Amino acid sequence: QSALTQPASVSGSPGQSITISCTGTSSDIGGHNYVSWYQQFPGRAPKLIIYDVSNRPSGVSNRFSGSKSGNTASLTISGLQAEDEADYYCSSDTDSSTPVFGGGTKLTVL
């Protein structure tokens, strides 16, 4: 149950696009299409923003998009806004039928 690997931090200027990677193995990301992404503001509970690799729940901005290639999933935020500054976590189902999270990425909007 090793955590998925995410960069500790990423940054971008308003209006730019950024991508956060999430690397796992063939036992999780590579072998399953149940990858999800969560946004978390300080002191708040996580919020689901992407499910099944690339789908957005109702109400989530279309500036958020997800993809997957091999053992790596990615979250892209386009048209970066100050309100996007938060921590982002990926998660994947695993061969053990349990989820695993990434270590989290802190997004700074410059």
Next chain:
Amino acid sequence: EVQLVESGGGLVKPGGSLRLSCGASGFTFSTFIMNWVRQAPGKGLEWVSSISSTTAYIYYADSVKGRFTISRDNAENSLYLQMESLRAEDTAVYYCARYRGPLNALDYWGQGTLVTVSS
């Protein structure tokens, strides 16, 4: 409106026990898989345990296996986590979260309850 409200957190000494509760409302609790996820101070999310709607399937993270017990009372719309032999590394905010099958993801989370293990 879906609501999940955790309670039961607090300060406990190493080796002690604590029982967390999560009250659910706004949805048919008995039909959903439920989870506990924790977050140590300044750290990332860690999945702890999950329980199927009928309790037929229960899973634990290796870090808590044999010490924590997840349970639910569908008549009371409540989820529980009994924590035994607590260690300093169990210090965290504990969230209950609903798993939504069609999304294969945790779509609603409670606000969390803080557990501090310290002498």
